[in-house]
Each structure stands twice: as structure tokens, then as C-alpha cells.
Amino acid sequence: QKEVEQNSGPLSVPEGAIASLNCTYSDRGSQSFFWYRQYSGKSPELIMFIYSNGDKEDGRFTAQLNKASQYVSLLIRDSQPSDSATYLCAVTRSSNTGKLIFGQGTTLQVKP
Amino acid sequence: EPEVTQTPSHQVTQMGQEVILRCVPISNHLYFYWYRQILGQKVEFLVSFYNNEISEKSEIFDDQFSVERPDGSNFTLKIRSTKLEDSAMYFCASSQPTANNGYTFGSGTRLTVV
Numbered sequence: 001q002k003e004v005e006q007n008s009g010p011l012s013v014p015e016g017a018i019a020s021l022n023c024t025y026s027d028r029g030s031q032s033f034f035w036y037r038q039y040s041g042k043s044p045e046l047i048m049f050i051y052s053n054g055d056k057e058d059g060r061f062t063a064q065l066n067k068a069s070q071y072v073s074l075l076i077r078d079s080q081p082s083d084s085a086t087y088l089c090a091v092t093r094s095s096n097t098g099k100l101i102f103g104q105g106t107t108l109q110v111k112p
Numbered sequence: 113e114p115e116v117t118q119t120p121s122h123q124v125t126q127m128g129q130e131v132i133l134r135c136v137p138i139s140n141h142l143y144f145y146w147y148r149q150i151l152g153q154k155v156e157f158l159v160s161f162y163n164n165e166i167s168e169k170s171e172i173f174d175d176q177f178s179v180e181r182p183d184g185s186n187f188t189l190k191i192r193s194t195k196l197e198d199s200a201m202y203f204c205a206s207s208q209p210t211a212n213n214g215y216t217f218g219s220g221t222r223l224t225v226v
Binding site: 036041042088098104 | 147153154155156157162168170201203205207208209214215216217219220
């Protein structure tokens, strides 16, 4: 079983729609959960992090965490072509100090 | 906004040669990391470094790899005898336990072993 699993996609949505990206993890000891965006050939760029069950909103982005189901998701509202990238889910057992375990990433395509 | 700086951006080396990848983490961060990403694959953890010593390393981080913080600002990854399969993007990252901003990644060094 993979430690962090994501559907590789591509996920294609029209401009202005909501994009929903999902991630499951196997380690029940995971404490911190991150979403990174990665453009081709570039480094991961932090979008959001979440530590507690429930929703966390930041602008057009909402992260959702359900530790009982070992599931974390990212919603992108009003998707723009510039949101087209690979979205990486990452988890760690600690708070900002341990190794990050990354998923394979989901490629999002936002079509004008 | 503070940045993690990596040099060089691209390095080409002959198989069997030693390479040193350099990073300047964010100044008030205490935890430093190296990750690598082989083309088309996921980002993989190599090593974490805290208080001038390795705190954790992965199976990938074998005896041909070493890390050092030589002068209080730089953080380096040395690969002693490069192999073709070491070709990848290498990312340095840093973090601060009390910070509310996750892990910050550098722009990466693309290592090509020929």
C-alpha cells in the first residue's frame, strides 16, 4: 500500500468551475497535511496546510481533512487556466519538523 | 518573502564524479532537508538535518551521500561517486517548528549524470 495516494489524472475542468483533488494516506500517526502546487520543471510551492479535522479556507482554496477516513482534499473554486499544474499532497508525523511523504500528484488542467 | 536559495540551477557531471549541491535555507529556520524528484516521479525524502546532525534519512541516502552545514548559512549535499540513476531534480527545504507556514522549498538543482 502506498503511503500517500493521489489519482494522477489529468483532471480537466472548465474555467470558473470547482476542481476537487483528493488524497488518502496510510499512516494513522500523520499529524500535518500539506498541499503543494508544482509547475513543470519547478519546485513545489505551498498552497495550504491543515492540522485539524474539518475545513480550512484560504481565498479560492479549501482544504478538508478527515483523519478517521485518512482522507484529505483540496477544493479550488473559480478555477483559472493559471491553476493548471500538478498538485502534490504531502503528510508528516510531526508539526513542521519531520520528513514529508509526498503523493504522486494530480495533474489539473483548467480549460478556457 | 524569505526564500531558500539553491545553486547551481543545473549541473552536468560525468558518471563517477563527485558533486556538491548547495543551499542557503531561510535564516531563522532550524530544520533542513534534501529531497529529490526523478523525472516523472514523485518527490522523495532523502535526509533531514537539525542541530548540526542528521535527524532522519531514507533508504536512498546511502554511503555515497553526505550532508554538511559548513558555515552556519550554507547546507550542502555531496554525492561522492555519481551514477546515471542519480540524475534528478534535487530540492532543498527548510522549516521552523513554530512557524505557521509549512516547509519552504528551494528552486532546485537539476543534476544530469552522463
